[in-house]
Amino acid sequence: MNKTIIYTESQLIGDDATLTLVELCQACSSSEDMVRELVAEGVLEPAGRLPQEWRFGGASLRRLRVARQLALDLEVNTPGIALALDLLDRIEALQAEMARMRRY
Amino acid sequence: MKYKDYYEILGVPRDATPEQIKNAYRKLARKYHPDVSKEPDAEARFKEMGEAYKVLKDPESRAAYDRLGANWQNGQDFQPPPETGGFQYAQGAGGGAHFEGMDFGDFFEQMFGHQAGWARSAGGGRNMRMQGEDHHAKIQIDLEDAYRGAQRTITLRMPEADENGRIVNRDKTLSVNIPQGIRAGQTLRLAGQGGPGIGGAPAGDLYLEIAFQPHARYRVDGRDVYVDLPLAPWEAALGATVSVPLPDGAVELAVPPNSAGGRKLRLKGKGLPGKQPGDLYVVLAIALPRADTEAQKDAYRAFRDAFDFHPRAQ
Numbered sequence: 001m002n003k004t005i006i007y008t009e010s011q012l013i014g015d016d017a018t019l020t021l022v023e024l025c026q027a028c029s030s031s032e033d034m035v036r037e038l039v040a041e042g043v044l045e046p047a048g049r050l051p052q053e054w055r056f057g058g059a060s061l062r063r064l065r066v067a068r069q070l071a072l073d074l075e076v077n078t079p080g081i082a083l084a085l086d087l088l089d090r091i092e093a094l095q096a097e098m099a100r101m102r103r104y
Numbered sequence: 105m106k107y108k109d110y111y112e113i114l115g116v117p118r119d120a121t122p123e124q125i126k127n128a129y130r131k132l133a134r135k136y137h138p139d140v141s142k143e144p145d146a147e148a149r150f151k152e153m154g155e156a157y158k159v160l161k162d163p164e165s166r167a168a169y170d171r172l173g174a175n176w177q178n179g180q181d182f183q184p185p186p187e188t189g190g191f192q193y194a195q196g197a198g199g200g201a202h203f204e205g206m207d208f209g210d211f212f213e214q215m216f217g218h219q220a221g222w223a224r225s226a227g228g229g230r231n232m233r234m235q236g237e238d239h240h241a242k243i244q245i246d247l248e249d250a251y252r253g254a255q256r257t258i259t260l261r262m263p264e265a266d267e268n269g270r271i272v273n274r275d276k277t278l279s280v281n282i283p284q285g286i287r288a289g290q291t292l293r294l295a296g297q298g299g300p301g302i303g304g305a306p307a308g309d310l311y312l313e314i315a316f317q318p319h320a321r322y323r324v325d326g327r328d329v330y331v332d333l334p335l336a337p338w339e340a341a342l343g344a345t346v347s348v349p350l351p352d353g354a355v356e357l358a359v360p361p362n363s364a365g366g367r368k369l370r371l372k373g374k375g376l377p378g379k380q381p382g383d384l385y386v387v388l389a390i391a392l393p394r395a396d397t398e399a400q401k402d403a404y405r406a407f408r409d410a411f412d413f414h415p416r417a418q
Contacts, residue, residue, distance in 0.1 A: 005257060007279045010292040010312070027238050027293075027311060061291050062313060065240065066139045073133055073154070084140065096325045 017047040017055035024056045028064045038067055041082045108211045109178035110156035110169060118174055122161065129157040155212045236308035237299035244317045245282055247324060250376055251352040253284035258312075264300060280312065285378035287327060288316050322351060327382025328375045334391040335359060348386055350374060357386060365390040 013019070025032055036051065038044045044063060046054035063085060070076045070084055111118050114128045136143060136150040143149070159165045241260055249256065259277045266272050278297065286292075291313050298308025316324055323330040333348055343361035347354050355371065367388045375382020395401045 005277045005279050006297070008294050008297055010280050010283070010294050012283045012286060013291045013293055013311075026235070027309065029238065058291050059289070061311065062289060069139055070137070073137055073150075074130065088140065099323045100325060100330055 013058035013061060015057050015059065017057045019056040019058075019060065021046075021051055021054050021056075024060060024064060027061060028068055030064055030068050034068070034071070035064065037078045038064065038081070041078050043067060043078075043082045043085055106211065107172075107176040107178065108152075108156070109176065110160050112178050113152055113156040114160065118170075122163075125157070125160050129153060129161075133157075159212070235305045236301040238308040238311060239298040240311045240313065242313045242315060244315050245286075247316050247319050247322055247329070248351050249282045250286050250316070251284070254282045256280055256282055260310075262299075278310075282314075285376055285381075286314055287376055288314055288324060290314050321349070324376070327378065327380070328385060329382060330385045330387060332389050333357075333359075333386045334389050335363070337390055337392060340365070340388065340390050350384060359388065363388050 019027070021032060021035060024030070025035060032051075035044065039046060039054070044056065044060050046056045046060070048054045066085065066088070067081045070081050076084060111120070114120075114125060114132065116124050116128045120128070132153050133150065135141060136146045136153065138147045138150050141150070159169050239262065243258055245254075245256065248254075257277060257279050259275050261273050262276050264272060264274045264276075276297075278294065280292065280294065283292075291311050294310040294312065296307045297310035301307050321331055329351065331348065331350075333346065335344070335346070338344075339346065339359060340363045341361065343363070344359050345356055346359060348357045350371075355374070357369065357371075359369070365388055369386045369388070371384040371386065373381045374384035393400070395404050
């Protein structure tokens with residue numbers, strides 16, 4: 001097996017909104033149309049008013065990827081994706097709450 | 105290699121209509137979708153049914169699959185035609201890591217992977233320039249690494265084009281710097297480490313989504329970290345100064361007298377570091393010593409007699 005180690009710089013995609021529409025689409029193999037629809041539905045909330053001014057934070061990467069998988073795998077439409085993501089967020093918040101309350 | 109019974113995986117008869125196959129897949133996919141399901145083996149199941157559906161939904165590949173015959177049992181040893189290729193599940197050395205959407209099982213790859221690889225190089229065209237695909241993987245890191253920052257080596261099994269343009273899997277070992285203060289759910293971008301570009305175009309990027317390995321001591325919520333601190337009853341009642349292990353060294357903590365179990369003491373700024381560092385919460389838990397010897401029982405009796413204490417009184 002090839003054991004060459006590739007040293008590479010990694011860049012943290014933080015909460016500051018830095019990704020453009022084009023970068024976000026490229027990163028998630030998604031179409032601009034899909035991102036526009038998700039923004040209209042409130043699933044993604046970029047800074048900036050016009051699509052060419054939009055800047056997305058790191059959390060958008062994960063949301064868009066889940067949205068895309070749901071659309072591809074389950075053929076869920078945009079309002080369905082919005083609902084699923086909201087419910088997933090709530091489940092995650094409840095699980096974090098449960099973990100905090102857990103006792104040894 | 106084991107034979108896979110795609111009909112059994114989707115729970116449909118061998119003469120199922122395309123409509124039945126689609127409905128069965130949709131129903132199972134909702135149940136086992138890894139972004140939604142909490143079933144422990146959801147990811148593996150989802151991949152398996154995706155593989156089954158991919159083969160059975162297409163009349164040509166379904167016919168090729170059916171030609172293997174109906175006498176094979178799921179999991180039976182199977183000798184494939186002499187073709188290789190494809191993608192599969194990979195376990196990273198520095199924690200679990202996997203790729204999405206490209207890791208079908210051996211059986212599928214032996215049967216159908218060859219065509220898939222060929223189709224891609226032919227379909228890509230000779231004169232086309234296309235930036236390589238961006239790849240995504242999830243990695244689990246230790247909480248301690250997020251406190252201090254770290255350099256970690258991960259091995260990922262990634263599709264690459266070989267000299268003939270066919271897509272094959274190769275292990276790729278990357279040394280990745282984990283920035284201090286990174287949180288679960290955040291993403292690292294490794295420029296140029298994704299799929300190869302076509303026609304001399306640049307390679308895609310690799311995105312690593314971060315999760316924390318479950319920790320025996322700490323629980324993490326965003327930037328905040330929680331740790332349970334067991335106390336003897338006299339420490340809780342009289343107050344004490346105890347050493348609390350933190351992900352980044354220990355601190356001496358003054359427990360105030362008359363502290364109740366469940367009380368949270370906040371250590372400001374001792375959560376995950378960063379521009380706005382998180383807080384660390386020490387949750388007090390009172391541990392009771394057992395009364396085994398006569399002397400220990402006497403101690404509890406003296407304890408009882410010293411108080412007019414009614415724990416169940418409203």
